[in-house]
Structures are given as structure tokens and as C-alpha cells.
Amino acid sequence: MSVAKEFESANAKYAASFTKGDLQLPPQRKVAVVACMDARLDTARALGLEEGDAHVIRNAGGRVTDALRSIIISQQLLGTREIVIVHHTGCGMLTFTDEVIRNKVRSDLKQNVDHIAFLPFNNLEQSVLDDIQLLKESNLVLDVPITGYVYQVETGKIVKVGESK
């Protein structure tokens, strides 16, 4: 059975007791979370988020450069006024360089992706601080409170690394 099929049966159970069909479109807690896509990080449970609470923008590493399009939409059209960044221990982004993945794509797919910045990092805490700084300096992002955390996949805890304001 494909995973998609498994999702269909899981969703049937979810929908059977679903009671949140009247939520508003704008996130009620007015926050956008930028988090790594890592499978071990369950942002809803780890941060106490319910349906309708927040925008959760996920990508490899939880890098804000990759999330900028969504952050602009979140702030300009849907009223979020706080940003939270969540990177995590054991992140795959600590394990490779742009050169490594570019070479792999060149070898496996016969494609040149030298123009793509894959945004890996070698210092976890610094990656969070860099992303806070990048948002603070961006003219496309509102001057809102920004807090950055490292989620510990070993303990389930978030550890604050930095904040603006």
C-alpha cells in the first residue's frame, strides 16, 4: 500500500470527528513560524498549535531566504505580526555543502544547479542568528518581533538562540 493510500484512511478518521470547519483564514495568533521540514519535528505538538493558529512555513533547514515569498504573503495579506524560526539538532543541513549536492545532481540527473543556493550550514546556532538578522535587514519584511530557537530532537525541547526587539 502506498503512503498516499494510508493517508486516505487516516484522513477519513480525522474528518469523521472534525469540528473546525468555520475557522477564519488569517492565523488567529498572528504568527508565522519558519521551521525545518525534518520529519522528527512536529511543529503543532511541539509548539502547541491548533488549526487556525499560525502559518507554518517549512523547508530544508527552516531557512528564511527560502520562505520569503510566504512571509510576505503572511504579513501583507493575512496579518501576521510575529515570526518564529525553528532549526534543530541533527539537521541534515549540517551534513553537506552546496558543492556536494551540486555534484550529486550533476552526476545523477545530468543537470547543472550551480545557480541554486541550497543554504546548508555548519553552525546550528549561527544559522538561526543569521536568519533572524536576514529578516531584520530585509525591506520586504515588517519590523516585528522575531524569535529563533533550536529544537532538540533528543528531548523535544526548544532552546532560545536569539530574538529581535
Ligand SMILES: [Zn+2]
Ligand atoms: Zn533540519
